[in-house]
Amino acid sequence: MKIKFKNANVLDKNFDVLENQDLIVEGNRIKKIQNTVKDDNATYDRVIDCDGNYLIPGIKNAHTHNAMVFLRSLSDDLPLGEWLTKYCFPNEAKLTYEDIYYFTILGIMENLSSGVVGSMDMYLDLHAMADASLKTGFRVCICDTIQKFNKIISPEEYFIELNNYKGDNGNLVKYVYGMHAEYTNTEEIIKMLSDLVHKYKVPFFVHNSETKKEVDECKERWGGLTPTQVFEKFGLYDFGGGGYHSIYLDDKDMEIYKKHDIIAVTCPGSNVKLASGIAPILKYKDYGIKVAIGTDGPASNNAIDMFREMYLTTTLQKVSNSDPAVLNAKEILNMVMINGAKCIGHSDGDVIDEGKLADIVMIDVHKPNMQPLNTFVNNLVYSASKTNVKLTMVDGKILYEDGKYFINEDENYIYKKCNELLKNLLNR
Numbered sequence: 001m002k003i004k005f006k007n008a009n010v011l012d013k014n015f016d017v018l019e020n021q022d023l024i025v026e027g028n029r030i031k032k033i034q035n036t037v038k039d040d041n042a043t044y045d046r047v048i049d050c051d052g053n054y055l056i057p058g059i060k061n062a063h064t065h066n067a068m069v070f071l072r073s074l075s076d077d078l079p080l081g082e083w084l085t086k087y088c089f090p091n092e093a094k095l096t097y098e099d100i101y102y103f104t105i106l107g108i109m110e111n112l113s114s115g116v117v118g119s120m121d122m123y124l125d126l127h128a129m130a131d132a133s134l135k136t137g138f139r140v141c142i143c144d145t146i147q148k149f150n151k152i153i154s155p156e157e158y159f160i161e162l163n164n165y166k167g168d169n170g171n172l173v174k175y176v177y178g179m180h181a182e183y184t185n186t187e188e189i190i191k192m193l194s195d196l197v198h199k200y201k202v203p204f205f206v207h208n209s210e211t212k213k214e215v216d217e218c219k220e221r222w223g224g225l226t227p228t229q230v231f232e233k234f235g236l237y238d239f240g241g242g243g244y245h246s247i248y249l250d251d252k253d254m255e256i257y258k259k260h261d262i263i264a265v266t267c268p269g270s271n272v273k274l275a276s277g278i279a280p281i282l283k284y285k286d287y288g289i290k291v292a293i294g295t296d297g298p299a300s301n302n303a304i305d306m307f308r309e310m311y312l313t314t315t316l317q318k319v320s321n322s323d324p325a326v327l328n329a330k331e332i333l334n335m336v337m338i339n340g341a342k343c344i345g346h347s348d349g350d351v352i353d354e355g356k357l358a359d360i361v362m363i364d365v366h367k368p369n370m371q372p373l374n375t376f377v378n379n380l381v382y383s384a385s386k387t388n389v390k391l392t393m394v395d396g397k398i399l400y401e402d403g404k405y406f407i408n409e410d411e412n413y414i415y416k417k418c419n420e421l422l423k424n425l426l427n428r
């Protein structure tokens, strides 16, 4: 399949705008970016006139639990403990393969409409998550969610199977070692995962220091060590990885992040809604720690909307540091595109350039909130919303365009099916 986007403004690898370009996609790669020169439209399977709209690299959602859409708005505005034990855990215990498959597809649709081309998804029934990715054509990096309360299925078997799932060979579906958190695991599990991380020399991802309580209780259990220090002690971070939330890191933790190139994955929407706190991103910047951004699950956010997350990531730093000059738009784009791509294991899809993966989003600037176009990247981070996403292409295929989904499933069927499955689940 050869597709030509013509009359496009293209955000280049430095996030500067190249005006009036043709961008040519062949297969799943960006073949060429050139000034509009000639009319060679007949040689393409499809020519898309961008009419001055902007092509940007696909956004990466570096931490989510997509299938948790089923808990959205079921129980809000409650204390954390009550919310988790009364509404989340009992309903999650009832989930089947079919539930997770369809709820994940609904989550994928929401990602696509937000300009997201791939997510790092941490949830239950990894086969259902992988099947939803292959069905829709959306990239997923499955992070294992091992915890002591659940039956642990061999993570090594998952590692081998899911990194070559049904012949996909890591193109859309990837798997990384991970566990839910320090407080939901045992020393035995930590050692088992560390052995696997060392055997395959691969990164490790985990919820890390989301709340102060989590860190305080960890210190009590481990003779003063924080979760980050526990993970380092057992070598889990020896080959890099990430920490979801990473709010309450001390200086020693930050040294560890820097030393092992651990990515701090911030989830500001979830953190403000659950009153968890504000991650000190500026400090991480001083340490040279990479930051990526995720939505967290739609039960705690409640939206999968990376535009909202981008806005919150920068504005929370401005307000918490009493300084409107910190963390500019290009730094935010670096987080959701380049660092996000590293998280999901697709660094060849980080920016728009010849030879890169064709993971591309078209931003409609023919809307009041995008005019005038004084500075496009500032418009993108401070005033754009998902309503400006006109098209989302993943791996050279258009999965979302003008409000319609091309994911091998009818969108209305997915809404109906998810509501039916939810009703059954709540009545079980």
Ligand SMILES: [Zn+2]
Residues within 6 Å of the ligand: 063, 064, 065, 207, 244, 296, 297
């Ligand atoms: Zn999470």
